[in-house]
Amino acid sequence: MNPTIELLHQHRSIRKFTHQRISSDLFEAVLRAGQCAATSSHLQAYTLIHVTDMAKREVLVELTGGQKYVADASDFLVFCADMKRPSEAARNSGADAVSGTTEQLLVASVDVALMAQNMVIAAESEGLGVCYIGGIRNAPAEVSELLNLPDQVYPVFGLCLGYPDQNPETKPRMPLEAILKENNYTSADTQAHVEGFDATMEEYYLARTEGNKSSNWSKQLHPLFTTRLRLHMKEFLKKRGLGIR
DSSP, X not given: OOXXXXXXXXXXXXXXXXXXXXXXXXXXXXXXXXXXXXOGGGOOOEEEEEOOOHHHHHHHHHHTTSOTHHHHSSEEEEEEEEOHHHHHHHHHTTOOOOOXXXXXXXXXXXXXXXXXXXXXXXXXXXXXXXXXXXXXXXXXXXXXXXXXXXXXXXXXXXXEEEXXXXXXXXXXXXXXXXXXXXXXXXXXTHHHHHHHHHHHHHHHHHHHTTTSOOOOHHHHTGGGGTTOOOXXXXXXXXXXXXXXX
């Protein structure tokens, strides 16, 4: 495998960082790499909030559920889907622009994710560690107020960047046969693949925690389908003028 593929295979989430700061030149290079990601119709429907105010970072620690590495990382960014800038540009150039469509919400959210992943790959290629923070959506209204986000803009996730102070193992992934279908979606062997992966993950958790955690993939999903539903997101997005058509 070439170095790029090897790097991608080594991805881990880093939740403990050294005190070393990322240089401004490297930080900018990572950002520019993010901008080179694919973007639907060249919309570039994203805005990044670089949170350098440590008081705000501490508030974000609480809003994201006590994830202290939000404050500890060298840099923390909030990635926002932004339909305000492109819709205003279209109107200013004479278009009778329609806003608030579900398609626009999807496009902006995908644009944000593509940019972020480009940045993650660039950062990891320079020896940096990263951690996505989906907990930003625990309290999107409070995050929006803290960061002064306008309508047509919503916070999708955060990203910690810094120099790693830990060396965790890479987390196993589902077998390729489970997620790759040919020509049609089929459910054949799904249960067998899940059971096999559950066994793999149980071994992983036991080894990682020296026997203190016995769980698997299926069990780890329970909160996502029971308590961590974030049902507030639908109403929040409507209030922001997103996904209403």
